Structure formats: structure tokens, C-alpha cells
Amino acid sequence: MAQVSLRNVVKRYELVQVVHNINLEIADHEFVVLVGPSGCGKSTTLRMLAGLEEISSGEIYIDSRPVSSVPPWNRDIAMVFQNYALYPHMTVAENMGFGLKLRHVPKSEIQARVKHAADILGITNLLDRRPKALSGGQRQRVAMGRALVRDPKVFLFDEPLSNLDAKLRVQMRTEIKKLHQRVNTTTIYVTHDQVEAMTLADRVVVMNGGRIEQIGPPQELYHAPKSLFVAGFVGSPGMNFVPARVEESNGSLYLSIGNRCRLAVPLARTDRYGPFVGRMMTFGIRPEHISEPSGEPQSGMAPLELPVDVVEPMGAETLVHCNLDGTTVIACLEPSTQASPGKPIKLVADMNHMHLIDPETSLVV
Amino acid sequence: MKRVWVHVGLIAFSAYILLPILWIIRTSFVPESMSYSSSLMPGFTLDNFAALLNRRNFGNSLLRSLIVSLGATLIALPFAAATGFAFARYRTGGNLGRFLVLATQMLPAIVLVLPTFTIFRSLGLTNSIFGLMIVYAALNLPFLTWILMGFFEGIPVELEWAAMIDGANPWTAFWRVVIPVSLPGLASAGILGFIMAWNEFIFALILTGPATATVPVSLAALQTQNGIRIADVSAGVVLAVIPLAIIARYAQRFIVSGLTFGAVK
Structure with missing residues (x-):
């Protein structure tokens, strides 16, 4: 040895x-x-x-x-x-x-x-x-x-x-x-x-x-x-990556995706992401950190409503492919989900587990 | 109906190939005087074989051919294995080296015979089966190298790596792993080399004399001023083919694998 x-x-x-x-x-x-x-x-x-x-x-x-x-x-x-x-x-x-x-x-x-x-x-x-x-x-x-x-x-x-x-x-x-x-x-x-x-x-x-x-x-x-590579390589199915702009309003940060979607960044990350306000970044979130809303809204949970493209039942979980401003986003949902292709579904992203990647360096910030 | 025609075609083709051979076998067992008779079997005798073996010492030719062919193959095989392995595993000489090996096969034998004769005469190696053995070993070397190269290329390099990691140096890995794994390839190369040496005529004709003639030369010598003694020739051909027929029967698997190795990997 x-x-x-x-x-x-x-x-x-x-x-x-x-x-x-x-x-x-x-x-x-x-x-x-x-x-x-x-x-x-x-x-x-x-x-x-x-x-x-x-x-x-x-x-x-x-x-x-x-x-x-x-x-x-x-x-x-x-x-x-x-x-x-x-x-x-x-x-x-x-x-x-x-x-x-x-x-x-x-x-x-x-x-x-x-x-x-x-x-x-x-x-x-x-x-x-x-x-x-x-x-x-x-x-x-x-x-x-x-x-x-x-x-x-x-x-x-x-x-x-x-x-x-x-x-x-x-x-x-x-x-x-x-x-x-x-x-x-x-x-x-x-x-x-x-x-x-x-x-x-x-x-x-x-x-x-x-x-x-x-x-x-x-x-x-x-x-x-x-890095972007490790984020995408580790985990199955892989992390979702969506281009997003970092915006600030009233001291809080938001990720703006396309024209209609705006996700609140948890307060704890304000300092970390502050220097990137106004820039296009890559927003990363794992499929298992997107779920269907249940009960009271919790802190760090950002609501989303997305059209469903494909539903893949895996047994223990169901993978739902949705369209977020032209990018496919996979959500790992309970098998009991009612998601069906063509219909919109209400989801929440657990932003406490989000990642923000600088596209110029491909590094996670 | 279509199948019938296929069979008719195949039978005709088989007859085209087999009839001359069958006719030679038939003639070897027919008395000399009736060799050219058109009847199928106008008698049966072993006299042709007896005459060939007794009067013309054909047995000695068979023995000499056996010694020369075996000897040449045994000399060439280790060199061919080493060269083929170097080409296959270390890409020694690159593509040019491989081409040169193949290029030697493009020369007609007749081009090589006269210089060889001159060299061997000054070395005192004419009229000697040892000299002929050396020539056949040299002639076979490129061909055997080529066959073995294909065989070695089919052996995964991980086998040698595994042996090296197990504690074998490259020579031990070659000797204890690559060679045993290549035995079918070595066998097929050896058999093909033996057959080529056994059938070779032109070098044997130039380099041997009556006392050192091999089978093909002795067969040619049956053509005399008095014409061709077809019964003797037939008996000689039958005797010459028997060893090859035995090899073909029992070693066909190896020969086929030798000829196709590298082609389908």
C-alpha cells in the first residue's frame, strides 16, 4: 500500500x-x-x-x-x-x-x-x-x-x-x-x-x-x-443551463430570463452575485431542485410556469422536459405528477441550490 | 428449377477442376502400355509406383523435399515472427518498411535465380540441399512476416501490458504470452511456408543436381528424349501430392485462418 x-x-x-x-x-x-x-x-x-x-x-x-x-x-x-x-x-x-x-x-x-x-x-x-x-x-x-x-x-x-x-x-x-x-x-x-x-x-x-x-x-x-463542465458532467440527468441576465431592484437581485420570466435570487447570495448585475450569465439548476409547489411558499423558492414538451416516467420519479424561453429545462418530479405534454405546469425552483456561471470564464461564481 | 441449374453449374465446375486430378490418379494405377487408353480403368497395377521408387530413387527426392521444406520453414519462422512482431507492435520502418516487405514478392523468381546461382556457386552451396534450404528460407521470409504481422496485429496490446504489469519484461511477455497466443498463426504460416517450399521448382532446378534433386525437379526429369512416360509422371504427382493432401486435411483450419487474418478483424 x-x-x-x-x-x-x-x-x-x-x-x-x-x-x-x-x-x-x-x-x-x-x-x-x-x-x-x-x-x-x-x-x-x-x-x-x-x-x-x-x-x-x-x-x-x-x-x-x-x-x-x-x-x-x-x-x-x-x-x-x-x-x-x-x-x-x-x-x-x-x-x-x-x-x-x-x-x-x-x-x-x-x-x-x-x-x-x-x-x-x-x-x-x-x-x-x-x-x-x-x-x-x-x-x-x-x-x-x-x-x-x-x-x-x-x-x-x-x-x-x-x-x-x-x-x-x-x-x-x-x-x-x-x-x-x-x-x-x-x-x-x-x-x-x-x-x-x-x-x-x-x-x-x-x-x-x-x-x-x-x-x-x-x-x-x-x-x-x-466550472460549467463539472456542473454539467456530474449528476444524472445533468444540470439545466439557461442564459439569464442579473438585475437589481430595491436591493434584491433577480435573474431575468427572456421577457416574461424573473427569478428572485436568495438574499444570502446578494454579495456574491452583486458584481455581475447587468451581465448575461448562465443560470444552472439541477432537475432535482425543481419541483411542483406544495403548501406555503418557502424562502428561496421561485415560481415558474412552463409548457411541457415531454414526460418521462422513470418509476421512482418522473422527468418532465419543459421549455423555458427556448431552452429545454428538465424537472425531476414526483411520480404522481399530472404533467402532460402540451399543457403548462406550475413549478418552483429551489434557488438556494442555484449556480451562476460566468460565460466568459466558464467558472461558477 | 432454378436450384437444379445452380447444381448443374456447380457440378460442371467441380468436374472441370477435379477431372484432370482424377485422371492422373487413374493413370498412376494403369499399366504403362495402356496409359493413353480411353477406357476408364483398363487394368490395375502398382508397377508405376514401384518403378519410380526403385529405379528412379523417387523416395530420396521425397525425403530431400521433406528435409528442405521443413528446414527452410523452421529457419524462416522465428525470424518472421520477430520481424512481424516488430512491424505490428512497434511499427518499425513505418509504412515504407511494410511496403518493402511486400515489394520483395513482386519480383519474378527468374530475376533472382541467376544472381543467386552465381553467389551460391562461389560459396560452394550449389548442388546442396542445405543451400536450397537457405534460399527457401529467404524466399519465404517476407511472406511469413506478412502473415504473422497480421496475426500479431489481431492480438490486443493489453495482453502484453498485463504481462508486463505482472512482472514480465518485454522479452518474457513476448515469449510467454504473445507466442503461445499466436500458435495458430505460427502454425498456419509454417504450413503455408512448407507448401511453398515443397512446390518450388525454378530455384531447385538451377541449384540442385541429380543427387540433390527435389520432387518437382525429379518429376520434370521424367520427361526424356523418348517422350514423357505419363504413367511414371502420374505416379510421381500422386506421391508428391500426398503430403500436401494430408496437411490440407488436418490443417485446413489453420491455413484458412492464416490467409484471412487481418482481413476480418
């Missing part, structure tokens, strides 16, 4: 720079998830950590030891790949024991450790099979077993659940979390699925365009995103 730190790590392919100055400190036992859209540099970063890609500049440390010039076979890490990368000519037991065999661990010890790992993952009955005789989920377990057996300093996961069907993915996600709670090895996990990132991570690193957008615990990313 180990700390990992990346300092000013850069990756360049000839003229194209794909990873820009990554700085990341990962504590011992921590579960960190790198998340971002395809091509954001997260897998490249993971491969540089594994030693499978050279770094163009900067330094990577595992347990305070600089490893940039250490080849992957001497870094004492284990990695689970998206396509599992099981050796097709070996049985499950041989796959899991291969790393130990290369290190000349005695046969009896290899057997014991493979058995132990197989017990943890519930694959003891598969040990004599070849990978091609396994289902996707079983292969995934074997790939994890191969990592587990080695008892490495760091686990690396590169989109390990992407090849599984939706149901199995959720199940394996829980198992990975359980596994980490049990063995507690420092883990770095790459995914493009923000739900996976939120559910698994102690800390999430959101990457975009080869840069880190924000690092923080899942709740922090959800409630206090620092």
Missing part, C-alpha cells in the same frame, strides 16, 4: 499535448476515480502511472520513490483492463498466479494465494477453466483476482466495467467497493461514467481536455462544482 503523487505530469505526442500539467496527491488506502469524457486524457494518465506510456515531463512518485524511469514490471502495481486481458492459453488459476510465478514465489504459496483470492471473489469453482469458457462478469472477477493475488502497492482500473451489461455493471461496482473496503489498497480507477465515479470514489478527479477541472469528494462536486 502506498501514496501516489503526480507532479506537473505532461504527455505530448509529437506536436499534440494530450495531458497538461497534472498535479495529484493520492493518500494511502484512498480510492480515487479519474472521470471525464472520451479523449480527456484519463486513460493516458493511468497508463503513465503504470509505466505503459512514457511521460513527456514531470514526475510520478509511488511511496516517495520517483518511478518515471522504472519499467512497469518493477513498479509493483496491478492493473485491470477494460477488455480484461486474460491470457487465453492459461487456466484461471494460471492467469492469477502468473505474476507470482514470474517472481519465483514457491508453488505451494502461489496455490494458497490464488485460492485465497478466488475465495474472496467467489470464483473457486472456475479455477481450472480457460478464459473463453467464462462469462463477461466471471472474466472481470478473474482479472480482479489476478490483481488481488499479487498484493501490490497500487491497484489501477481502466474502465473495468464498460464491457458489462447494465445490471452486471451495477453489481460489479458494488463488489469493487466491497473489495476495496476489505483489502484497502490504494486504488486509482478510470471511468467515463460519472455514476460509477460518484458511487465508488473517496475523491473524484474530473478531467477535461487533458486538464484537471476539479478534485473533490463526490458530494462536493455535486453541490459545489467549480
Whole structure:
């Protein structure tokens, strides 16, 4: 088990720079998830950590030891790949024991450790099979077993659940979390699925365009995103963004959307948003913070009346797509909602959870 | 009705391909004097085979062909595997390198025969099956490289990465993971190389003498001043084809995968 730190790590392919100055400190036992859209540099970063890609500049440390010039076979890490990368000519037991065999661990010890790992993952009955005789989920377990057996300093996961069907993915996600709670090895996990990132991570690193957008615990990313990208990326369905002008009247701030819609900004935010009076900004609010009015109007709740475009019942909730001055706004409502397409619906936006984004910097203010 | 015509067409086409072969087999078992008879089976004899093997030492030619073809393939295969892997995984030489490998196959054999003969004569390697083995290994190398390159490209790089992370250096990863996974590819490349060497004629004709002739040369030698002894030739062709027929029967799966690898990934 180990700390990992990346300092000013850069990756360049000839003229194209794909990873820009990554700085990341990962504590011992921590579960960190790198998340971002395809091509954001997260897998490249993971491969540089594994030693499978050279770094163009900067330094990577595992347990305070600089490893940039250490080849992957001497870094004492284990990695689970998206396509599992099981050796097709070996049985499950041989796959899991291969790393130990290369290190000349005695046969009896290899057997014991493979058995132990197989017990943890519930694959003891598969040990004599070849990978091609396994289902996707079983292969995934074997790939994890191969990592587990080695008892490495760091686990690396590169989109390990992407090849599984939706149901199995959720199940394996829980198992990975359980596994980490049990063995507690420092883990770095790459995914493009923000739900996976939120559910698994102690800390999430959101990457975009080869840069880190924000690092923080899942709740922090959800409630206090620092940029338009993070605000839009974290949460499902994504945050609604509507262009709005900040206006002041009688010492209170309002967001003016189009000609007819005016939303009151909570008093607590007056100081924060004051400098932006008169400017066009982007108003952000999550679907779950728009609801149907019930009982007495509460402070910070801004009423809205919007025409409904689409109604999507999800079971536990119903997503209602409305039109707010030409922009689609999704509201996450109770399943009992009477919303129907074409008719207007009365809603309230919980402005205590609003976000205001400066379109020039794309940063949340 | 349409199906009937399809079958008629296919039967005609099969006959077009198979009849000459069947006729050769038939002639190899018919007494010499009746070789050109138009009747289907005017007698049965094994004399043609006996004569070929006893008087003309055809058995030695078969043995020499076997040694040369096997030897050439075994020499070429490791080099082809290493080269093919370098092309596939490290893109050594880039597209130009790949083109050059292919370009060697565009030269007609006849262009290479005379310089080869000159070089081999000064090295004292003419009239020697070892010399022929070296030539075949060299001739097969680009083709085998090309086939294996396609095979290696089909192996996910993550397999090697996984091995390296497990503690293998690149050589160990190649030897313990890539090679075992590529065995079907190596087998198909080896079989194709063997068949090419087995059937090769022009280099064998120029580089060997009566004591070192391979099967194709020995078959050609059955054409004498007294004409072609068609019964002997037929028996020789049958004997020459038997090893290939056995290979085709049992290794067809590998050959097909070798020829199509890289085409459908």
C-alpha cells in the first residue's frame, strides 16, 4: 500500500499535448476515480502511472520513490483492463498466479494465494477453466483476482466495467467497493461514467481536455462544482443551463430570463452575485431542485410556469422536459405528477441550490 | 428449377477442376502400355509406383523435399515472427518498411535465380540441399512476416501490458504470452511456408543436381528424349501430392485462418 503523487505530469505526442500539467496527491488506502469524457486524457494518465506510456515531463512518485524511469514490471502495481486481458492459453488459476510465478514465489504459496483470492471473489469453482469458457462478469472477477493475488502497492482500473451489461455493471461496482473496503489498497480507477465515479470514489478527479477541472469528494462536486463542465458532467440527468441576465431592484437581485420570466435570487447570495448585475450569465439548476409547489411558499423558492414538451416516467420519479424561453429545462418530479405534454405546469425552483456561471470564464461564481 | 441449374453449374465446375486430378490418379494405377487408353480403368497395377521408387530413387527426392521444406520453414519462422512482431507492435520502418516487405514478392523468381546461382556457386552451396534450404528460407521470409504481422496485429496490446504489469519484461511477455497466443498463426504460416517450399521448382532446378534433386525437379526429369512416360509422371504427382493432401486435411483450419487474418478483424 502506498501514496501516489503526480507532479506537473505532461504527455505530448509529437506536436499534440494530450495531458497538461497534472498535479495529484493520492493518500494511502484512498480510492480515487479519474472521470471525464472520451479523449480527456484519463486513460493516458493511468497508463503513465503504470509505466505503459512514457511521460513527456514531470514526475510520478509511488511511496516517495520517483518511478518515471522504472519499467512497469518493477513498479509493483496491478492493473485491470477494460477488455480484461486474460491470457487465453492459461487456466484461471494460471492467469492469477502468473505474476507470482514470474517472481519465483514457491508453488505451494502461489496455490494458497490464488485460492485465497478466488475465495474472496467467489470464483473457486472456475479455477481450472480457460478464459473463453467464462462469462463477461466471471472474466472481470478473474482479472480482479489476478490483481488481488499479487498484493501490490497500487491497484489501477481502466474502465473495468464498460464491457458489462447494465445490471452486471451495477453489481460489479458494488463488489469493487466491497473489495476495496476489505483489502484497502490504494486504488486509482478510470471511468467515463460519472455514476460509477460518484458511487465508488473517496475523491473524484474530473478531467477535461487533458486538464484537471476539479478534485473533490463526490458530494462536493455535486453541490459545489467549480466550472460549467463539472456542473454539467456530474449528476444524472445533468444540470439545466439557461442564459439569464442579473438585475437589481430595491436591493434584491433577480435573474431575468427572456421577457416574461424573473427569478428572485436568495438574499444570502446578494454579495456574491452583486458584481455581475447587468451581465448575461448562465443560470444552472439541477432537475432535482425543481419541483411542483406544495403548501406555503418557502424562502428561496421561485415560481415558474412552463409548457411541457415531454414526460418521462422513470418509476421512482418522473422527468418532465419543459421549455423555458427556448431552452429545454428538465424537472425531476414526483411520480404522481399530472404533467402532460402540451399543457403548462406550475413549478418552483429551489434557488438556494442555484449556480451562476460566468460565460466568459466558464467558472461558477 | 432454378436450384437444379445452380447444381448443374456447380457440378460442371467441380468436374472441370477435379477431372484432370482424377485422371492422373487413374493413370498412376494403369499399366504403362495402356496409359493413353480411353477406357476408364483398363487394368490395375502398382508397377508405376514401384518403378519410380526403385529405379528412379523417387523416395530420396521425397525425403530431400521433406528435409528442405521443413528446414527452410523452421529457419524462416522465428525470424518472421520477430520481424512481424516488430512491424505490428512497434511499427518499425513505418509504412515504407511494410511496403518493402511486400515489394520483395513482386519480383519474378527468374530475376533472382541467376544472381543467386552465381553467389551460391562461389560459396560452394550449389548442388546442396542445405543451400536450397537457405534460399527457401529467404524466399519465404517476407511472406511469413506478412502473415504473422497480421496475426500479431489481431492480438490486443493489453495482453502484453498485463504481462508486463505482472512482472514480465518485454522479452518474457513476448515469449510467454504473445507466442503461445499466436500458435495458430505460427502454425498456419509454417504450413503455408512448407507448401511453398515443397512446390518450388525454378530455384531447385538451377541449384540442385541429380543427387540433390527435389520432387518437382525429379518429376520434370521424367520427361526424356523418348517422350514423357505419363504413367511414371502420374505416379510421381500422386506421391508428391500426398503430403500436401494430408496437411490440407488436418490443417485446413489453420491455413484458412492464416490467409484471412487481418482481413476480418
